[in-house]
Amino acid sequence: MIPHSLLFESENTKQVTELLEEINYTFERVNQFEEIAKTLEDGKFHFLIFHVADITNDDDQKKLTELTKHFPQTLILIITDKTKWDITASLLKQHMVYDFIQTPIETNHFQFTLDRSLQYLLTKLKSQFINEAENHLYKRMVEIFDWKKSLSHKENENIASDIIHQMNINLFQGSGIGTLMSVVSILISKGKLDEEGKNYFIPKAIMDLLSENYDAAKSMFDSMSISQSVIDDETIVENKEPPQKLLSIINREMEILNEALEIKSQKFNLSQIPTSAVDKKIRFDETKLSYVIREILLNAIKYSKEKDIIYLIFFHKENFLELKVINPAYQNNDGTNGIPEKFESFVFEPFFRISSVVDDSYAKFEQFRFGLGLPLVKKILDQHQSNVQIYNIENNFRNESTKDICLTIRFPLFEEEK
Template identity: 30%
Template structure:
């Protein structure tokens, strides 16, 4: 939601303070629509969606308590802030238990009001992104069925030319950037330019530095394969991790990646940790999950439109913990945004790369192996990682879809 798209509904019968509130919030790019009571507020929300509603409790006709229950029954629920005087604190506690996002005491302090509304607008963005993701799940289930059929055709030797995409991608990955093709080219150049002096060779220092750098890249790939081999042969579910451990890990990754996040003026919005179940855990190994999460975040940074927001949300289903990563993709070399439907499963295959571009400033895993590593780690934790597109209704930066990576990790309840 960009600065020009923030619009909230303020419900209060105190007309004297409304002008100052409108002026104060407009400085933050927030447009304000006012309603004098709950009846007028309901009339407005039936004709226009407001991501945030701020409502007083004590009003004529339909009071704030009843308005909150009516708003919470809507299909597209707004994020609700209640305003109250100190004597109404018991009602506020009841409403918070019923799903009200926040409350603020009257009389209003404008700085605090601005701050709480900005936080509520962020929460509305999380909710909108999460809702879009849920609506795309059925599509993803069908895509997964199609993918399984495609893999079965390959095993039986009856696949079409689709598998050539993977073969071509392997060749591309090994021939570009600091790949093996570049290594061969360097050796050819050295052979042409090297001079022999006695038993020694005199070689241009720039060529040697390039050779050393390419050798380091090749070593990283070998080390990565060794690590993935160890993941496959070792047990990764011997530790007990709380849901707060995972949230804290995401916070630490974002803190450590501030410089990379700022390369293209991105921002990463991490949803609030509202999962408070102390007896729910994940069996896993945090160092591997951390690396997998880091790879997903760096992948989002590489391919997102400059100056855009990347969203991370957390939620609980009855038997799993779900972590969703959303990013608005930039245009690739073919003029496409995001991951084409056919590639949504291929991207987890070793060496598969959609883009031919090299992003040297982002330290993601080399040769299209980053998402392979993520898939390996999550599956070793008995979970799943999926990728699909979600319609983008939050900004006008040019991407019609978000790229959505959905991570599901099974949970256990310890009594």
Template identity: 25%
Template sequence: MEGKRILVAEDDAVLGYYLKQQLTALGYQVVHAKDGKIALQYFQDNPFPVVITDHEMPGLNGEELITALNANDVEPVIIMITGNTDPKFIVKMMKLGIFDYIIKPIQEYEISIKVKRAFEFYGMKRVETISRKEQQLRLEGQLEWIQWKEKMSSVGKFKRQNQNLFESLKHSFCQGAGFGALVSILKMIRDSCEFDGKFYKIESELMELIQTNADMAEKSLNQFAEIDSLINSDVSLEKYTIQEFYLELKTWLDEISYILNVQNHKAVISDINQNHSVKFLLVNGICFKKSFIEIMTNACKFSVPNSTITVIIKVEQDWFKCAVYNEPIPNFDGTIGIPIQYEHLIFEPFYRLSKNVFEQYRTLDYGLGLSYVDTCSKKHNGKISIFNVKDHLDWNGNPKTKVAFQIALPIQHVN
């Protein structure tokens, strides 16, 4: 529960004590303020991600406290406690910017559920904020300048990059399961088999290894064939409303729970604006599902264990955007995230920044997965990008680098 801090603004000493005890028992770090003025001071001294406030309080009442809190650069997620059940009052509070409300008398299960949802919402809200800040930086040209400079300085490095590509290819085929392992096993058979008339005797364990790695080699060839077929043939596109496609994404997330469980990752997905839900997309469901699972699998492979992978869905101008954010493990050289000079190179066939084999995910690890995603995106007239973002909003104080993988599809206009 590191960083899961809650500020409770409640002038009723009994209710304040009850809330603190219940939330502490759930694993949260709770600070209780006896009125709105003290609560605001606590927040300004050390901001909280979630604030629970009563409506009627001395000093500052609930409405005044909410207004003051939302004037900060980083707005907390606010839950209001009230005994007022008038719908007009509730609507008024929602317009002020509260996330949710709890009607007195308070039920223990309701507190637990709504606070959990508040922290999930806070996580997505934070990711959206850092995404906007990063986008502003890019639009202002700061990162474009760095990218241009890197490209100019890399003119003389083409041979080295080309060599790196083929070294990566060689490494991929010579390690782990599949082709490389088959070569090693066949050498072992050559050295250990016994000739018996018309037959050779080999160890049963070696035969089992041959069968296992032959299956992996077959999967590799099938993946080559899939990419080749995708490149050289037309794909059939079906019409989806954004709402329908959003529900498909949620279903696919549910289906990959086994991938998330490998390193105890958690995935959360943002809601969509209902104003956009009736707009249309043209999508090949099979191709895009495979691409989405590939993106999520990559996020899991290279994420810090026990971390959250956030999927942000948004509509900007004429584009539907699906962005996957993860907190990456350090690279082999100690750097964090995707070096900017490799943001395009990683989509090339066989290119891999990491030379590790991830056996627990049962993937091929030949550097072909993102090539498939890139090809799928082009078949949809889409756009794909991967870049780092700096999260300066972590309540623990230290900025974190996160990797954002975004795929965008054009919205179709109905005549």
């Protein structure tokens, strides 16, 4: 994963801007300290980077404390020099900042510090999630082995049932293998042997059902083959093409998914590539990016409702082309909405599901299944050295006071070769 940074820009951070561009890491910048909190609220950043010389008075340090408190999922990194060791040491001691980088900055050390900090952040989030999951498991175990409750409520659940439930979701729920097995069972029981004992007569309705579910099962196995090819491929994409080719893929996939849109009378609304990015290039593998676009569009369709509009908006920010796929956020089974903040990192892990509901209506369009869709999207984008995040945002362009789900992909931009 490529970290996404917010840079507090000043005369002291010019080298940082150059380094971030050199290593193709995505970033945004603000010029006023007062802009930091609003920018952190509007987007998702792994790091806030500033120079220690720009945070010298007590008032700014108090504001820094507030930022640490309100944005615990953003690590603060400082650039420092030998003349500012007292302030640097104080900020580190008070845990207002996570790490420091001393000037003059060496490129490899700078990248190493960001990568190491990112691993710490992801581990921290994972630890919090595991702790919460363990607490939930402990509570369930107490309930399961509470014999009084078991007697009064006929409780017969056990932990193994959860495992079976997940296997059922991933392999057998809906059309495909499970239904195919059922149809074959019907076929065997309903088939009638002719008088000579040589041929069976099969009702047309059963044969049609068999054919339909054979196609669904075949599609499932095709999906497994595609998934395996992506999992086994570790090649970094070196080919570079103009971003207009990405637009062509999106238009093609939108056309393929027209039938899926009609199920709930939904629409796509696609912006154009910003003119400032037209003369640049992105890493580009057409087949792999087609998989990515299909998966993220299909996810947006599945988790949106009747007559919703799904927005695809391009931005040119700093050294990258940004594609945002935005659809309305709705309530989950557990009462949360959209993508709960604690799950933002885990939706890209294999078999992780916020909802256990499987909608068969879209099965024939799926190229990834079994809870592998977003993990394989991330794998492909890693091969393009691109950043992907998904999170809730405030609804700023619909006429309602609601939240939206925003999936953001950031492609590093390269200059057109002369």
